[in-house]
Amino acid sequence: xxxPKPAPAEAPAKSGLAQRFxxxxxxxxxxxxxLAVVLSVVICSLLLATSxxxxxxxxxxxxxxxxxxDGQVAIINRSTTYYLAAAAAAFGFRMNxxxxxxxGQYKLAALFAAFVGSQVDLPAIIQIPLLLVTAMLVGxxxxxxxxxxxVYRGVSEVISTIMLNSIATAVVGLLLVPGIFAPEKGTTxxxxxxxxxxxxxxxxxxxxxxxxxxxFVVIAILVGVAFQFTLNRTRFGFDLRxxxxxxxxxxxxxxxxxxxxxxxxxxxxxxxGLIGLPELMQNSFYFGQSFQAGLGFLGISVALLGRNxxxxxxxxxxxxxxxDATGSQLPLPQNGEFPxxxxxxxKGTIVICVVVAYELVRRYGLKRQQQKVGAExxxxAAAAAAxxxxxxx
Amino acid sequence: MALQxxxxxxxxxxxxxxxxxxxxxxxxxxxxxxxxxxxxxRGITKRFPGVVxxxxxxxxxxxGTVHALMGENGAGKSTLMKILYGMQKPDEGTxxxxxxxxxxxxxxxAIARGIGMVHQHFMLADNLTVLENVVLGGEHLYGIGxxxxxxIKEISDQYGLGVRPDALVxxxxxxxxxxxxxxxVLYRGAKILILDEPTAVLVPQEVDALFDNLRExxxxxxxxxxxxxxxxxxxxxxxxxxxxxxxxxxxxxxxxRVTARQLAELMVGAELPSPESRESTVTADEMLRVDGLRIxxxxxxxxxxxxxxxxxxxxxxxEVLGIAGVEGNGQAELVEAIMGMLPLDAGSVSLDGKNLSGxxxxxxxxxxxxxxxxxxxxxxxxxxxPLWENRILGHVTERPNSKGVLLDPAAARKDTxxxxxxxxVRTPGIEVTAASLSGGNQQKLIxxxxxxxxxxxxxxxxxxxxxxxxxxxxxxxxxxxxxxxGLAVLLISADLDELIGLSDTIKVIYRGRLVADADxxxxxxxxxxxxxxxxxxxxxESEPEALAQAQALAAEGTEAAPSxxxxxxxxxxxxxx
Numbered sequence: 001x002x003x004p005k006p007a008p009a010e011a012p013a014k015s016g017l018a019q020r021f022x023x024x025x026x027x028x029x030x031x032x033x034x035l036a037v038v039l040s041v042v043i044c045s046l047l048l049a050t051s052x053x054x055x056x057x058x059x060x061x062x063x064x065x066x067x068x069x070d071g072q073v074a075i076i077n078r079s080t081t082y083y084l085a086a087a088a089a090a091f092g093f094r095m096n097x098x099x100x101x102x103x104g105q106y107k108l109a110a111l112f113a114a115f116v117g118s119q120v121d122l123p124a125i126i127q128i129p130l131l132l133v134t135a136m137l138v139g140x141x142x143x144x145x146x147x148x149x150x151v152y153r154g155v156s157e158v159i160s161t162i163m164l165n166s167i168a169t170a171v172v173g174l175l176l177v178p179g180i181f182a183p184e185k186g187t188t189x190x191x192x193x194x195x196x197x198x199x200x201x202x203x204x205x206x207x208x209x210x211x212x213x214x215x216f217v218v219i220a221i222l223v224g225v226a227f228q229f230t231l232n233r234t235r236f237g238f239d240l241r242x243x244x245x246x247x248x249x250x251x252x253x254x255x256x257x258x259x260x261x262x263x264x265x266x267x268x269x270x271x272x273g274l275i276g277l278p279e280l281m282q283n284s285f286y287f288g289q290s291f292q293a294g295l296g297f298l299g300i301s302v303a304l305l306g307r308n309x310x311x312x313x314x315x316x317x318x319x320x321x322x323x324d325a326t327g328s329q330l331p332l333p334q335n336g337e338f339p340x341x342x343x344x345x346x347k348g349t350i351v352i353c354v355v356v357a358y359e360l361v362r363r364y365g366l367k368r369q370q371q372k373v374g375a376e377x378x379x380x381a382a383a384a385a386a387x388x389x390x391x392x393x
Numbered sequence: 394m395a396l397q398x399x400x401x402x403x404x405x406x407x408x409x410x411x412x413x414x415x416x417x418x419x420x421x422x423x424x425x426x427x428x429x430x431x432x433x434x435r436g437i438t439k440r441f442p443g444v445v446x447x448x449x450x451x452x453x454x455x456x457g458t459v460h461a462l463m464g465e466n467g468a469g470k471s472t473l474m475k476i477l478y479g480m481q482k483p484d485e486g487t488x489x490x491x492x493x494x495x496x497x498x499x500x501x502x503a504i505a506r507g508i509g510m511v512h513q514h515f516m517l518a519d520n521l522t523v524l525e526n527v528v529l530g531g532e533h534l535y536g537i538g539x540x541x542x543x544x545i546k547e548i549s550d551q552y553g554l555g556v557r558p559d560a561l562v563x564x565x566x567x568x569x570x571x572x573x574x575x576x577x578v579l580y581r582g583a584k585i586l587i588l589d590e591p592t593a594v595l596v597p598q599e600v601d602a603l604f605d606n607l608r609e610x611x612x613x614x615x616x617x618x619x620x621x622x623x624x625x626x627x628x629x630x631x632x633x634x635x636x637x638x639x640x641x642x643x644x645x646x647x648x649x650r651v652t653a654r655q656l657a658e659l660m661v662g663a664e665l666p667s668p669e670s671r672e673s674t675v676t677a678d679e680m681l682r683v684d685g686l687r688i689x690x691x692x693x694x695x696x697x698x699x700x701x702x703x704x705x706x707x708x709x710x711x712e713v714l715g716i717a718g719v720e721g722n723g724q725a726e727l728v729e730a731i732m733g734m735l736p737l738d739a740g741s742v743s744l745d746g747k748n749l750s751g752x753x754x755x756x757x758x759x760x761x762x763x764x765x766x767x768x769x770x771x772x773x774x775x776x777x778x779p780l781w782e783n784r785i786l787g788h789v790t791e792r793p794n795s796k797g798v799l800l801d802p803a804a805a806r807k808d809t810x811x812x813x814x815x816x817x818v819r820t821p822g823i824e825v826t827a828a829s830l831s832g833g834n835q836q837k838l839i840x841x842x843x844x845x846x847x848x849x850x851x852x853x854x855x856x857x858x859x860x861x862x863x864x865x866x867x868x869x870x871x872x873x874x875x876x877x878x879g880l881a882v883l884l885i886s887a888d889l890d891e892l893i894g895l896s897d898t899i900k901v902i903y904r905g906r907l908v909a910d911a912d913x914x915x916x917x918x919x920x921x922x923x924x925x926x927x928x929x930x931x932x933x934e935s936e937p938e939a940l941a942q943a944q945a946l947a948a949e950g951t952e953a954a955p956s957x958x959x960x961x962x963x964x965x966x967x968x969x970x
């Protein structure tokens with residue numbers, strides 16, 4: 001049992017705002033990720049040290065690149081993609097739906113968007129939304145398969161989305177052949193890829209000292225704002241969060257859980273459809289065999305680190321983008337040939353640490369609040385009893 | 394005046410019941426003094442955040458007896474047994490096993506002392522044989538081969554359990570599985586057996602067989618602690634009874650001399666609402682109409698089990714319809730069927746003339762059904778969400794919670810504040826999570842929420858379960874007030890006195906059918922209890938003398954004016970004591 005707090009009655013009636021944003025809450029929210037990052041830096045330093053490298057030199061290389069403008073642009077461009085991936089995963093997570101299939105959804109979506117972009121050439125104002133919608137539709141439909149399977153056949157979405165990832169890879173392999181999605185006569189290289197998308201399909205970018213900053217960052221910000229607004233300000237968002245917190249309570253409250261499962265799976269898939277577009281519409285302009293893979297799984301990590309919160313995921317995406325962008329400088333000979341893998345180790349340890357830390361912090365916070373409520377009520381009761389005594393005396 | 398209660402213990406059970414005595418020398422049982430008791434718990438107190446689950450509990454169990462531990466759900470029986478089995482550590486108090494003080498940190502410590510527990514939900518691996526299940530985790534005792542099998546047969550024969558070691562558990566019925574669980578515990582050398590509501594899953598014949606087993610165990614010197622809230626079962630098998638109410642032992646009873654009614658009163662206390670001190674508010678307007686409801690479910694063994702069969706009922710405006718029944722006879726399914734949470738196989742539900750049979754839960758709630766769920770943690774609250782979000786739950790489409798498709802958190806917060814004040818929810822604020830409130834305050838919040846949307850029908854499933862005395866009276870009063878305003882109420886409760894006190898009509902549910910009905914003015918808890926076991930059907934009326942006596946007892950407890958004894962002749966259908 002904890003010792004009684006010395007002065008619980010000091011501020012019995014805090015204002016509503018103070019209750020909502022108390023310092024303790026913020027400290028608790030930040031404690032876990034900060035601890036996780038610190039711990040993983042320590043682990044990676046030890047790893048580097050054992051491999052005979054000076055860890056401080058490595059961190060120095062990363063920080064130096066991160067403070068240069070070209071490094072910063074690279075970080076923001078990467079984080080745009082990461083953020084979209086995180087948002088896609090987080091939307092499912094918020095209602096306890098584990099969409100592991102973000103990977104397959106975005107690949108398939110990017111392929112179809114690339115194909116449509118190469119076949120259609122409309123003015124940019126129509127062409128760009130057309131590609132966005134195509135990608136979201138494909139991603140959403142692919143995710144809907146898992147949602148429907150869960151609702152009507154009770155198949156765990158974890159299993160079905162993992163399998164759908166493999167199927168998506170196979171489908172991409174089937175479609176991305178000359179004569180179907182790739183041009184009949186190959187380009188000069190041996191790689192098979194779609195025809196580059198039309199000029200009008202290219203998304204705007206902002207030229208900076210550090211190179212072009214992808215305009216897609218605007219889409220990412222819009223997604224974040226819409227995410228936050230939908231979850232916290234709409235009935236649908238409330239139903240979604242209620243289902244995530246307690247499916248039984250949500251059912252009893254009138255949420256049509258089956259429909260929610262399908263809907264949120266589709267939304268998650270539609271967001272996943274956007275992941276491949278920054279690369280497609282701002283950088284490579286075609287979909288090929290070498291199209292960036294692994295973003296779906298990265299998104300899950302970022303969502304975990306950012307606690308599925310739109311703001312938290314911004315920082316998480318920036319952190320992971322920082323690690324990846326600056327980590328790419330590590331193996332260069334002039335920087336000391338550090339192993340790039342250290343970045344993956346770091347990302348892994350951050351995620352593991354943060355999962356554990358969040359759970360510990362969550363339990364601690366809940367317990368602490370229960371104790372605080374108990375103490376405050378006891379103080380109130382004691383005060384009332386004392387008053388009674390005075391009256392009767 | 395509607396509800397009255399009396400905090401003083403009832404004083405009319407002179408001989409059969411003794412109040413729990415904390416002094417170890419006298420114990421609770423008349424004949425305890427001589428031998429060392431098998432189990433002796435003294436001053437056990439266990440607090441959970443926001444609630445005291447056990448408070449100063451004293452319990453003495455003699456060796457070689459069946460000792461029943463009774464109490465309502467949420468009274469603290471399970472917590473106490475978890476303490477005795479080492480799953481929880483008490484904050485205060487001592488445990489003595491066979492006269493030796495001990496401290497249990499894990500169930501392992503308790504097992505080492507010869508204590509075994511058979512959980513309500515069996516913990517068996519279906520795809521393994523009985524032998525494999527029994528030796529699992531106890532391989533060091535008799536190995537896993539012939540020696541173990543020999544031992545199992547030996548125990549089975551010794552206590553007449555009739556367990557076949559080579560049978561696959563998935564092929565066994567519920568009663569056989571239970572015997573395997575008991576054998577598992579005995580195999581580990583247990584001399585003190587805790588059975589957590591063992592009869593909840595059994596049919597009457599199986600219950601009898603279980604009781605024969607228990608008598609066998611007893612004669613071999615095993616001590617059995619038997620947790621139950623079923624009066625008649627306890628009376629038939631127990632050698633001694635201890636009753637727990639609201640976290641503390643309120644008395645020990647001698648099953649030879651105590652009646653079911655007295656036990657029921659001990660369990661629920663003297664805070665009974667007085668049945669005859671109010672005027673009927675029942676009107677002729679039909680509010681809820683349920684016709685020919687039928688639901689069949691397929692159970693784990695693949696057999697179709699009819700959980701609700703041909704249920705028809707009417708509730709009028711201003712009427713409280715009480716459903717009496719032993720838990721698990723279809724009450725939960727009836728509620729879920731009316732709420733639209735379970736698909737119907739046949740039948741219809743209509744509210745205020747509007748057919749709701751095909752509507753989803755949300756549409757039914759919008760149509761005016763308020764719902765106080767049986768399990769508020771699972772169905773009524775988002776435990777980790779703040780109170781104001783819990784106020785939105787279930788009414789997200791209604792004002793003040795939302796405007797169109799958008800939420801209105803400011804209005805919801807303001808209204809939560811109003812509920813907290815009007816319904817006396819004890820909380821430091823509306824931003825704390827629901828989990829940090831005590832059970833009674835959570836329940837008051839739920840009731841406040843459901844009442845805030847002017848329901849036409851309120852479904853109240855065990856509205857005062859696990860709720861402290863003060864909150865209980867407030868909850869009853871809220872229901873009464875709403876009833877006077879024309880609310881129809883479907884009340885489901887395991888507390889017979891609550892049913893008799895609040896209802897205008899009572900129906901008895903038994904194995905998914907409404908088998909009997911009664912007028913609360915002319916029925917006693919005892920007779921209702923008999924009907925709940927399926928022993929009586931049709932319209933039940935108690936003998937006038939018994940009724941007068943029961944009412945006199947109630948009146949004594951509540952200081953209500955003595956009522957007119959009904960003069961109609963009882964056509965006596967009850968099986969009686």
